[in-house]
Amino acid sequence: MKPELPPRVWLDRAVNLGLLWTGSLLAGSGLALKYRVGYTAPRGATVWGLDGEGWAGLHWVLSLVVLGLLALHLFRHRRWLWGVLVARFSPGLLAVVLICALLAGAPVLWPGE
Amino acid sequence: MKPSRWSKPVAVVAAAIACWLVPLLWSLQRQRTGGVSLRPKEDGPAPLRAATVRPLILYVDAWPTRATLDLREIQGLTTESESTLAPAKVADHLVSALGRLGITPEIHRLDRLPPATDVSAYRPVVVVYPVRHGRPAAEVAAFFDRRVEPLVARQNGRADLAVADVAVAETPEIAAAAQRSVGEWSRYYKIRYEAGPRLDPRLSLHRERQLLAELAGRIRAEAGR
Known part of the structure; x- marks a missing residue:
């Protein structure tokens, strides 16, 4: 039987997985802003119900989350x-x-x- | 009770999902409600019905002049038409900001405003223009001369017209000087005028959107007056 892993290992895994997924959506939101809902997009263009400003807001918040997780990762x-x-x-x-x-x-x- | 062997992996995955799902849901919620800052306060006036509001947005399709002549720009060789500060794009952003408040404005290129359009039927009239050679673009002066003046004459000098503007210039100071001109023209014709945002290339996109959202809020208030 495998020995039980200490809680700090699970915390590191959560931070790393969070970084991976949040970073991926951060990249996706940047691509959406550039190619789908940016300045060259037709008026009123939306993706997943979000317009350009919605995606810009999401991109900004995700970047803060990634920075926070990165800081936590480095601290750990x-x-x-x-x-x-x-x-x-x-x-x-x-x-x-x-x-x-x-x-x-x-x-x-x-x-x- | 002993926790299941899956409890920790599930907690890890749930935490990782929350990292991106919470911001995503927050953004969707914000999109639906039109932004936290734009929602009417609990003790504020009741929200206007969109049907009572009819602003007219007029934009000048030209670029502000700059301190240094950029030949590639005036030859149309640069990609500036994609820039956020093109007056047509600024007007689009303002339309979006109003749309978030449930208001559908009418939008025209200023020099293509149909002659039959009665500008006094709209409230307010928002003019989005670049500052050229230190003054509002020529189309704005032509608008006052050819559309506002006859209206004032028809209504015996008591034109019930409200004008707001968005000035795009290389610096805020140049934009402010242009807005003073528009203010003087409005005073001359005794029409209400409100200086709107001054946009310059140093503003961040976020700040530009914020200023236009604030203007949209004021337009809503003006439209309901």
């Missing part, structure tokens, strides 16, 4: 992440992390033209 694996950073520290790894931070923060912090 913080010890592993820290371990990798400390144990395998190298200039290359530091460059990877810095580029991550730059890509995430620069569009928000960069002064507008």
